[in-house]
Amino acid sequence: MMKIALYSAILLVLFGGLMYLAADLPFGAPLQSDMDDYFIKNGQEQTGANNIVTSIVFDFRGFDTLGEATVLFTAVLGVGMMFRKMKEGEEYEND
């Protein structure tokens, strides 16, 4: 019971603090947008793609997308490892 009260208090304090921080953030007019303005202005000439988001995902930040594809591949490997076919008589360890 004490634990629940403590966690609730922590969450309430967090809620108040985050609300206070959120009230100061600007909405509708980003503070700094030099990089994005460069992308919007020159992305079409440099990559030839009309979709600026695609040109960022696959060209300007291509390494990021490579890591993302690797993460997806690794997750599929992990799922396959968990549901693999057990051999005859094989069990989970420590059963």
Next chain:
Amino acid sequence: MMSYLLLKLPYFTVVVLTLLGLAAMVFKKNLIKILMGLSLLESAVNLFLIVTGYRTDGVAPIYTNAPSLHMTLPTVQALTLTSIVIGVATSAMMLSFAMVIYKKYGTVNAEKVKKLKG
């Protein structure tokens, strides 16, 4: 006061979603509900990224038949795309873990899974 609240409504939505996700993760004992809280937290992060790059009356950063050249920031949208895919991958991974735990222990209650308890 009301108009001010409406002006910052996206950020307040982000805060509420974050706290809901955290509360679900802290107070619930069911593993599936903990995963739902984590997904809620992910949605809050995605919404925060999108909201950060919004410009008033901006259009999507795509030049195909664009109605105007006043475009929203594209980098945060690219980051959100990455975040969504990684969220799907981790969700699949954690749900598989929950299924294996249920198969082994017969329960998804996080307090009853305690074979590793010292």
Next chain:
Amino acid sequence: MKMTKIVRTTADVFYPFCLVFGLYVVMHGHLTPGGGFQGGAVMATGAALLLVAHAYEDITGRLRKTAMKILEAIGLMMFLFAGLSGLLFERPFMGNWMAFTGKWFSHPVAHGPNPGDLNTAGLLPLLNIGVGIEVLGGLTIILLYMLSGIHAEKKP
């Protein structure tokens, strides 16, 4: 567990349309909203539709785990080799050497708002297709594996 005949027939009818729409989203990734990840997810939705409507035993002949594994590996390999091919043309890794050369996917692009041309953007459509194939294989095989996990649990 299988659904009624109406649901199964509807799923069979809608499955090719899901695939075609996903392919459209992948191929037009550099022109319209969308791209490899989104299109692959749409195609995997078609597979999920089949899995929901039919029983797991009836579907293993149409969605094979081995084929999906191969698709996923092919997608990632395509992405990697398309990135590495920039090294052959004196560009950095993942350099866009195909754009503006006048061969495939490389028409000159008009600056500013334009109706759009499929033959632009050089390496980007190739990377889109690779990622689309990978996401299709990956999400479908995740669904198949999880469903087979439920299936194996019920048997004893």
